[in-house]
Amino acid sequence: MSEAQMSRSSRFTAGILTADSDQSFIQSLYEFMEHEKKCLQCPGEGPDELRYTVHRSAFSKVIGRATAYKRLLLAIKSEYDSTIRELQRREEEARAARLTVAASESRLKSLLTCERQAAHLRERISTLQRETAELQEEIEREKTSKEQSTWIPGLTVAESEDPEALGGYLKDMEAQRDALLDRKSHCVPLEVKTKLDAELQAAKRRRDELSAENNHLTVLYKRLRSVWDCLSSWEEEGQPVPLEELVGSTLENIREADGMDEDICSIKQLFEDQEPTRADASELVIDYLDRFLELFESAQYEDAALSAARAPRGVLRNIDTMEMFKGVEVLPGSLSPSFLFFWALLFTAGANGELSAPLSLQGVSCALQSGALQLVSYAVTHKKLTFTEELGDILTEHAQENPGVADLCLTLATIIYEACRLHRKAALSMCRRGLIHSAAEFLKHCKDLTAEDSMWVLCRSPSLSLLQLLTEPLQDSAAILSVGGACAALLADPQRRSVALQLLDSFVSQGRAKLVSTTKHSFNKGFRGSDRGGCRLLGGRVDPRGVSVLRAGAGRPEPGHPVHPAESERDQNRDPGPGGSPAHGARLPVKTRLEGRISPSHETTDRFW
Known part of the structure; x- marks a missing residue:
């Protein structure tokens, strides 16, 4: 507070203030007002909102201190x-009145401008109408002129005089004209392209300038942040050192840090989470969409696929974009756009990024159609896809249609089935690859599989080796399948009947003791899972000549012919007849006797061996 103001205030308050506290209050009040004016940078003269705020605050302090005159x-x-x-x-x-007047004047100017433009357009319309009338008159004159004296190129004399040939030629010309007009509608003049290129270069230069300015502001932001952190810690620690020393050391640290950070990218990485950005996310997405549509419409499908795969927030990594690419027709022998999009999705995904189930199905189908099985193998082994049963089925179908790549396709399908816990389909894929023993071990040790699942695998991939492994008794438990149940299911289908007959022939070739022991083992111990029908099927007495005729579910054999043991021994010692065929009364192989007694017209589930 200046001395003149101090003397003036003391003169005005000398007769009012009596206590020293009041004088000190007035003194502090004046100092407060002067300090606030300096801080707010109030103008020296003239009305100002900031000065009014300072005086109102000072007046409030006076009111707060007053007692008798507080209401006044x-x-x-x-x-x-x-x-x-x-x-x-x-x-x-x-x-507001000034703005209204200015707006009125602007509307008046706009109205005058519109009237001038309307007059110009009316004049232009009249000119065009006159030129149109002149052109129509010229066309009429051309029509009424003499006939064409030259022949139509590309037509013979006879075709030039044939109305049908002329009509066909006219249609061809109209089609060519329409094609040219359509092609012309997709083109722009060269001047427009030159103008757009110039605008693009200007935008790039502007981008570079803004990038340089951004880098400069980033460095400045880093320096200011360092100073702020030092001052904050200095204030929190109770000001242990003088402010001048702190500022000097801080500036020295900043200079050293600037010498070390020669690469501006490191600064960006350091402050990428704290640096404010002015880019609007929605505008960025719109720019990506416009860029993608521009590339797609210009038939640059590879660039369009990469742009869609790299779109922010994954807005284009969906099934709708895949359908857009699938709808494009390309020349034979070239890569399909949908395959390019699938490739871009895989190689732009993150470490743990998986494509959705619909995208996985569509992408794998496109890759298989393009012959890119190695890409599918990469996607499956690196877990870039969402594993589903449909995905495994697609690979299985491709393996059946293309035997040359069947092993790899079935291997990938097995991985997918195991990930989806579809164990019986995984076992079936092993069997189709020829890994019969591995499939049997998998069926034996997988707790989620039952006898019905094993039978399902056997019916879809029938083989004698698999049937023997599944009907072979285990060391500490019964076999997975019963001989009777497995044979009954296989005999029901004429295409799989030979496998069951081969199994029975193997039993007969090993002798009666092997067949009896197998049957008794199956009947005494039962079978794993819910395969109880086999116990009933083989629960009857075994005929020494072979296998008794049983009825499903009856639990007993049909009436047969009792055979004396001596007769059985004579049958075994009887020599075959001429030509290697069994003599009269000799025993035939089981397969021969079964084929002679089972006709395709009978239901083998109702009557079988």
Whole structure:
């Protein structure tokens, strides 16, 4: 506070203030006002909102200290505030009136401009109408002129005089004209392209300038942040060192840090989470969409696929974009756009990024059609896809249609089935690859599989080796399948009947003791899972000549012919007849006797061996 103001305030308050505390209060109040004016940078003269705020705060302090005249001071302050508000309202009204006048003048100018343009357009329309009339007259003159004296190129004399040939030629010409017009509609003049290229270069230069400015601001932001952190820690620690030393050491640290950070990219990486950005995410997405549509419409499908795969927030990594690429027809021998999109999706995905189930199905189908099985193998082994049963079925079908790549396709299908816990399909894929023993071990040790599942695998991949492994008794438990149940299911289908007959022939070739032991083992111990029908099927007495005729579910054999043991021995010692065929009364192989007694017209589930 200046000395003149101090003397003036003491002169005005000498007769009012009596206590030293009041004088000190007034002194502090003046100092407060001067300090606030300096901080707010109030102008020296003239009305100002900031000065009004400072005086109102000072007046509030005086009212807070007063006691006897508090109500009077409050009334004075209220009237003072009302007067200020009224002045501000009048000023706002005056400003609004000025804006209204300016808008009216602008509308008047716009109206005059529109009238001039309307007059110009009317004149232009009249000119065009006159030129159109002249052109129509010229066309009429050409029509009424003499006939064409030259022949139509590309037509013979006879075709030139044939109305049908001329009609066909006219249609061809019209088709060519339409094609040219359509092609012309997709093109722009060279000047437009030159202009767009110039705008693109200008935008790139502007981008580079903004990037350089951004880098400069980043460095400045880093320096200011370092100073702020040092000052904050200095204030929290209780100001242990003088401020001058702190500022000097901080500036020295900043200079050293600037010398070490020669690469501006490191600064960007350091402050990428804290640096404010002005880029709007929605505008970025719109730019990506426009860029993608531009590339797609210009038939740059590879660039369009990469742009769609790299779109922010994955807005284009969906099945709708895949359908867009699938709808494009390309020349034979070239890569399909849908395959290019699938390739881009795989190689732009993150470490743990998986494509959705619909995208996985469509992408694998496109890759298989393009012959890119190695890409599918990469996607499956690196877990880039969502594993589903349909995906494994697609690979299985491709393996059946293309035997040359069947092993790899079935291997990938096995991985997918195991991931989806479809164990019986995984076992079936092993069997189709020829891994019969591995499939049998898998069926034996997988707790989720039952006898029905094993039978399902056997019926879809029938083989004697698999049937023997599944019907072979285990060391500590019964076999997975019963001989009777497995043979009954296989005999029901004429295409799989030979496998069951081969199994029975193997039993007969090993002798009666092997067949009896197998049958008794199956009957005494039962079978794993819910395969109880086999126990009933083989629960009857075994005929020494071979296998008894049983009925499903009956639990007993049909009436047969009792055979004496001596007769059985004579049958075994009887020599075959001429030509190697069995003599009369000799025993035939089981397969021969079964084929002679089972006809395709009978239901083998109702009557079988």
